[in-house]
Amino acid sequence: MSWRLPESGPILWHAFPDGLVVFNAHRKTTHYLPDAAKAVFGVACTPPTGVHCLPEFHQAVTEALPDAKPTKADILAILEALERQGLLEKA
Amino acid sequence: MTLVDLPSSELLSRAREYGLVFQAGRFNIRLHTRIPAVLKSLQLMYADQNLVDEPFADFTVRVTRGSGIRCCYHPQSVFSLNGARPFAPLPLAHAFPLLEWGLNWCVSQHCHQYLVIHAAVVEKHGRALILPGLPGSGKSTLSAALTGRGGWRLLSDELTLIDPKTGCVHANPRPISLKNASIERIRSYLPQAVLSPPVHDTVKGTVAHLRPPRESVLAQTNDAIPGAIVFPRFEKGAKLQLSEIGQGDTFMRMADNAFNYSILGAVAFRALTTLVEKSLCREFVYGGDLDSALECMESLVQQ
Amino acid sequence: MKGRAAPAQFVLRDALLNPRMVPTLDLAQWDRLIQQARSTGLLGRLAALLREQDLLEQVPAQVRWHLDSAYTLYRAHSEDILLEVEHITSALRVANIRPVLLKGAAYLAADDRARMGRLFSDVDIFVPREQLNVAEEFLGWQGWQLEPLSGYDERYYRQWMHELPPMVHRTRGIALDVHHSLLPLTSRIHFDHSAFRDRITASRLPGVDTLAAEDRILHSAAHLLLEGEFDHAFRDLSDLHLLIEQHTASEPGFWNTLTDRAGQLGLARVLYYALRYLDRIFFLEVPEESQHEMERSAPGPVTRRMMDGLFQRALVPEGMGGGTIDTSLAKSLLYLRSHYLKMPLPLLVRHLGHKAFVTPLEYRAEQEQHKA
Numbered sequence: 001m002s003w004r005l006p007e008s009g010p011i012l013w014h015a016f017p018d019g020l021v022v023f024n025a026h027r028k029t030t031h032y033l034p035d036a037a038k039a040v041f042g043v044a045c046t047p048p049t050g051v052h053c054l055p056e057f058h059q060a061v062t063e064a065l066p067d068a069k070p071t072k073a074d075i076l077a078i079l080e081a082l083e084r085q086g087l088l089e090k091a
Numbered sequence: 092m093t094l095v096d097l098p099s100s101e102l103l104s105r106a107r108e109y110g111l112v113f114q115a116g117r118f119n120i121r122l123h124t125r126i127p128a129v130l131k132s133l134q135l136m137y138a139d140q141n142l143v144d145e146p147f148a149d150f151t152v153r154v155t156r157g158s159g160i161r162c163c164y165h166p167q168s169v170f171s172l173n174g175a176r177p178f179a180p181l182p183l184a185h186a187f188p189l190l191e192w193g194l195n196w197c198v199s200q201h202c203h204q205y206l207v208i209h210a211a212v213v214e215k216h217g218r219a220l221i222l223p224g225l226p227g228s229g230k231s232t233l234s235a236a237l238t239g240r241g242g243w244r245l246l247s248d249e250l251t252l253i254d255p256k257t258g259c260v261h262a263n264p265r266p267i268s269l270k271n272a273s274i275e276r277i278r279s280y281l282p283q284a285v286l287s288p289p290v291h292d293t294v295k296g297t298v299a300h301l302r303p304p305r306e307s308v309l310a311q312t313n314d315a316i317p318g319a320i321v322f323p324r325f326e327k328g329a330k331l332q333l334s335e336i337g338q339g340d341t342f343m344r345m346a347d348n349a350f351n352y353s354i355l356g357a358v359a360f361r362a363l364t365t366l367v368e369k370s371l372c373r374e375f376v377y378g379g380d381l382d383s384a385l386e387c388m389e390s391l392v393q394q
Numbered sequence: 395m396k397g398r399a400a401p402a403q404f405v406l407r408d409a410l411l412n413p414r415m416v417p418t419l420d421l422a423q424w425d426r427l428i429q430q431a432r433s434t435g436l437l438g439r440l441a442a443l444l445r446e447q448d449l450l451e452q453v454p455a456q457v458r459w460h461l462d463s464a465y466t467l468y469r470a471h472s473e474d475i476l477l478e479v480e481h482i483t484s485a486l487r488v489a490n491i492r493p494v495l496l497k498g499a500a501y502l503a504a505d506d507r508a509r510m511g512r513l514f515s516d517v518d519i520f521v522p523r524e525q526l527n528v529a530e531e532f533l534g535w536q537g538w539q540l541e542p543l544s545g546y547d548e549r550y551y552r553q554w555m556h557e558l559p560p561m562v563h564r565t566r567g568i569a570l571d572v573h574h575s576l577l578p579l580t581s582r583i584h585f586d587h588s589a590f591r592d593r594i595t596a597s598r599l600p601g602v603d604t605l606a607a608e609d610r611i612l613h614s615a616a617h618l619l620l621e622g623e624f625d626h627a628f629r630d631l632s633d634l635h636l637l638i639e640q641h642t643a644s645e646p647g648f649w650n651t652l653t654d655r656a657g658q659l660g661l662a663r664v665l666y667y668a669l670r671y672l673d674r675i676f677f678l679e680v681p682e683e684s685q686h687e688m689e690r691s692a693p694g695p696v697t698r699r700m701m702d703g704l705f706q707r708a709l710v711p712e713g714m715g716g717g718t719i720d721t722s723l724a725k726s727l728l729y730l731r732s733h734y735l736k737m738p739l740p741l742l743v744r745h746l747g748h749k750a751f752v753t754p755l756e757y758r759a760e761q762e763q764h765k766a
Contacts, residue, residue, distance in 0.1 A: 012357055014364040018337025023360040027477065028353050030360070032343045119456075146422035147456055151429055173433035174712075203463040354470040 002053040003079055005044055006089045013045050027086050039064035040078045044088055051091040054079070095138035102130050110151065112143040115194060116247070116263035116311055121148035122190075126168065129154050132187040132287045136266040136300050139308040150197045154190050156183065172197060181293070188290050188298045191266060198250050198263065199350040205252040205261065206362045207350040212251040212260055213243040218318025218392040219260040221251055221370070223348045226295065229325030229377070232273040233384060235301050239281040241385040245307040246315060255355070255362035258369070259314035264307045266300035274299045280381055319371040319391040320345065329378040333387050341372040404710070406430035406440070410632060411676060413443045417452040424457045434628045434711050437461070438468035439511030446510070468511050475499055476599070478517055478568045483601040485536035486521075489528050493519040493602055494594055496573060496613065500604040501633070503597035507640045508633040516560065516569035522591075523574040530558060530572070537564040576605075577616055589659055607641045608648070608655045615668035616661055624708040631709050634668060635676045649684045662691035671705055 005011050009026025019034040020041055033041050039061040043052050058075045061068070082088040094102075094113055105111040110121040111130075115137065124130065150172055157167030157180040166183035169176060170193035177196045181189050199207050210223035211234040220243070224230040230248070237243040246252075246260060248267040253260060266287070269277055274289060274297065285302040320341055321333075345363055346352050352359045371391055377384045405427045409416055419427065431437040441461035444450050453461060479499060486493055495503050498514035521529045538561040548559055557573040576590045590613075593606035605613055611634065618630045642648045656665040666688045672678035680688070692698060 010357070012360050014342075014360075014368075016337065016339035016342065016367070019339030021339055021342045021360075021364065023357065025357050028356060028474070030343070030346055030352075032339055034339070145456075146420075147425045147454075149456075149460070151425075173429050175432075201460075201463060203466040204459045353474075354467055356470060356473075 001076075002051045002091045003044060003057075003083070003088045004051045004091045005049055006086060008086075011045070011087060013041070015042070022087055024086050029086070031085060031087060036061050036065060036068060036070060036074070037078050037082070040075060041082060041087060092142050093138065094134050094140055094142060097134070097142065099130070099134065102134060103127060106130055110148070112145075112148050113137060114140045114143060114311075116265045117261060118149040118198070118263070119143050119145070119147070120194065121151040122154070123151070124154040124186075124190075126154055126156065126183070126186050128184075129168075129186045129190055132300070133190070135285060136287055136302050138285075138302060139305045150194070150201075152190070152193055152197070154186055154193070185290055185293055187287060187300070188268070188293055191268060191300060194265065195249055198252075202252070203351050203354055204254075206255055206352070206355055206359050208251040208253065208345060209249070209348045209350065210251040210345075211248045212246040212315075213237045214246055214260075214262075214315040214318075215241075215243045215389070215392050217316055219246065219315035220318055220388060220391060221260070221320045222323050223251075223320070223345060224323050226270075227325070228323050229273070230323055231267050231269055232276060232325070232381075233323055233377075233388075235267050235269065235273075235277045235284075236280060236381045236385060237388060238267075238304055238307060239277070239284055239301075240381075241389065243388075244310055244315075245303045250350075253362055253366060254314070255358050257314070258362065258365050259316060261314055262307070262311045264303040264311050266302060269299050269301055271296045276379075276381075277301060317366050317369045319373065320367065321373045321375045321388070321391070323375045323377065325378075326376055327378060329376050331378065331380065331383050331387060332374075332376040333390075334374050336372050336374050338367050338372050341370075342367045404430075406434065406436065407675065409440060410436070410443065410635075413440075413447050413449055416444060416449055421454065421457075424454065428457065428460055430711065431464075434632075435513060435626055436511065436629055436632060437464040438471075438513055439629075439632065441465040442468065442511035465511070468513060471513050472502060472509070474568065475502060475514070475517060478563075478566065478570075479503065479599060479602060481536070481563075481566075482517065482519065482533075482570065483599075485533055485538075486529060487601055489525075489532040491521060491525050491529050491532070493521055493529075495597065495602055495604050496520055496576075497617070500597075500610055501637075503599045503602060504604045504607070504610065505598055506607075506610070506637055508636040510636070512629075512633065516571050518557075518571045518573060520573045520576060526558070526572070526574045530561075533561060533570070533572070537566075538562065538570055539564055541569075576613060577620075593655075607637070607645075608652045609659075611637050611641070611652060612656055612659060612661050612665065616664050619664055619667050619705070627709045628711050631671065631675065635672055635678060638672065638678065649681055653684050653687045657691075662688070663693065666691045666693075667701065667705065670702075671709055674706065675709060 006026070009024070012023040012025060014021050019032050020038040022031045022033060022041065024031070040057050043057050043060045054072060054075065057079065058070065058072050061070050061075060079088060083090065102111060106122055106124050110123045112119060112121045122133070153171045155169050155171070157169050167180040168183050168186035168189055169180045170178055170189050172193070178189065178192065208221070208223060210221050211230040212219055212221045213234050214220070222230040222233060234245060234248045238245040245264045245267070246262040247264065250263065251260060252263060269286070274286070277284060278286065287300040289297050289299040291297045322336070322344065342363060345367065349359060349363070355362070373391070375387070403426065405419070405423055409427055427440070428437065431440045437460065441464045444453065444461060445465060450458060450461060475498070479495065482493060496518040498512055499517045501509040501512060540558070541560050541562055557571050561570045561572065562568070563570070590605060590609055593609055594603045595606050597604045604610065614630065614634050614637065618627060618634065645651070653665065656662045669678065669680050669688060673680060693701065
């Protein structure tokens, strides 16, 4: 399974030290992503943006938050939550 | 010529006939009204503002007496902007606060050249201190104290105007709205202050307005660079406490406090990220001690 | 701007008709123009027309921001409505219902020029009567709720009007009006409701239709002249003007299509009045042939004179040179007329009686409850 930024409309983001703020310009919704969600979404929006697979997301979060020891299931749950919010879509 | 220079009979006849045109902060207002009490408070509160000779006004507003049988025994006042009536009629005695709320509505609903945030804003050493907060958070009391004694310049006590092109905060100084206990608090803290006659039993309780300092009015065309965003919280008797909060968190709270965030969309998102990026972000709990509150705010803009 | 202003002061109409005139305006005229545009809800339209012709640069700076701001609001509003239409179609797609957009949302979906600068407070859709209950149920599942109404109002809507009571989405707050008939059900004028349905066309938006262009015009004219609501009459007349101008210019033979269709739907008299007032207020040029065709549907001279007095007053905003009788009187008379056209007489008496006596009581009770 892999994910990418949605193609329906532009997604804007800005990284603050405590969290990533994301604006979905199509749905006009704003989201605040701290901790693991920030690291997960950070993978999708780090240039060059494109399609990324679950292991990539998992590795990035493990590096960003070494103490959290996230499982792949944890990451999958975050990816699905981001998908529901319209911030990512399945590729 | 300023409002205070105009004889009150001339004020009345202008407002009655072709409209009294004056500067209310950065906007020109043409006011039509036949209610003498409105003009009396207006002259007191906008004393230092200029009368305008230009034929173009930004907003042509009316404060009229309500019509209908009910109004014979309960006189009412109505605010309108070109036929739009954003508020239900209020008792005639509330006519001046009604005008003030109406002028706030004009700005918050029609000025999408700005990102309009529900926050007080003051300036010192060229840096803007933005004070968002719910009613009751004490942002008006705090801005009254800061501008009345702390040497700060009032930009607005209610609506912060961010120019998305430059990132600067634009000034729109108008009377500061004080409620309930803070009216007496400010009267004793600032003995020189000019207040409008208190109006009782409004939806916000007792309301009185405070005339902005003359220096703030004279400097109303000067913009300010963002310096700090402070979320005040008044808790009676609480110990003074200034604590750092996350910028991402601040961003979300500011977006919640913006009137036209969803109208400006991506423009608002970018303006707000830039604003927060440039600002110190703090939460501020204060009790009754305004002197130490002032010291605390001063520390945020000292170079 | 008080009393019987001369028609020469109707600078808004002049600017809508010919945006190229605005660089000649002085500041006093700009002041009047912006006020007239605000009070009719057409500031966004004025901005869109000036923008289309690259005239904004020539607007004095202190005026310019008002237009830019109104344009920003209009753009955001259009985006919100398009998104809302997406939500509505996806909620109904599950039930296999393909809605037909009406009024403002239809102008957007059909990319009519009448979309320009237009703000509207709700989305109107048509769903065939037999699918109405299912539509209501599926919309309910997706968060749309009926606005609470008194028992009488609810019956009035469902039985005698041509729409469900207004629905509002729980979180997004945009109102939705679901119509099951395109014109009032009980009516003195006999329209052929089902005929509207044979010319439904796919819009540029997926999963949603609109009426054909000529039907959009007739539907808009019928609502403007028969509904009895004149608060936005001038704005609606401006919509109608843009619609007719656009389609007659771009489609050869459209005048015939329009007049024929009006006859077929039983709306010839409505079109007659619409064209008459568009001519008087917007100087719309109607080809001679169509004019003759329309004259056949004209009312008698006495009725016509009376209607001219009433409509010209109600269609032109107060103080902009509409005519000689009082605006609110004209509006009240036209309100009565609209109800006379809608309902059989006994029902009309009952309805107006309810509105006059029961509603204020309910309102007062509600106010007092609110206070307590």
